[in-house]
Amino acid sequence: xxxxxxxxxxxxxxxxxxxxxxxxxxxxxxxxxxxxxxxxxxxxxxxxxxxxxxxxxxxxxxxxxxxxxxxxxxxxxxxxxxxxxxxx
DNA sequence: GTTGAGCGTT
Numbered sequence: 001x002x003x004x005x006x007x008x009x010x011x012x013x014x015x016x017x018x019x020x021x022x023x024x025x026x027x028x029x030x031x032x033x034x035x036x037x038x039x040x041x042x043x044x045x046x047x048x049x050x051x052x053x054x055x056x057x058x059x060x061x062x063x064x065x066x067x068x069x070x071x072x073x074x075x076x077x078x079x080x081x082x083x084x085x086x087x088x
Numbered sequence: 089g090t091t092g093a094g095c096g097t098t
Contacts, residue, residue: 002092004090004091004092005090005091007090008090010089031092031093033091033092034092036093042089042090042092044090044091044092045092073090075090075091077091077092078091079091080091080092080093
C-alpha cells in the first residue's frame, strides 16, 4: 500500500516532494500524476515507503501539515484498479 | 483546485 498525498501545490516537483519525505524514511517510489489529456499537474501524488512504520510516520507527520503554502492531505492510497466508470 | 497508467479494449 502506498501513500496518497493530496492538496499539493501545483508547482511542486518530484524531487522537492522526495526531499521532504526522505526526512521520515526511505522513499521507494514516487509518482506525481499529470492530467493525461492536458499534460498539467494534478496537485496530488503517490509515494511508497520502505516499510509500514515509515509509512505511518509520514502520514502522522505530514497529514495536515502546511507545505509550499498549502495543507497537505496524506493518507493510505487506494488501489489503482478502482476506476470510476468512464464511458468506455 | 483530494486517489496514479494504459488500450478507445489490456
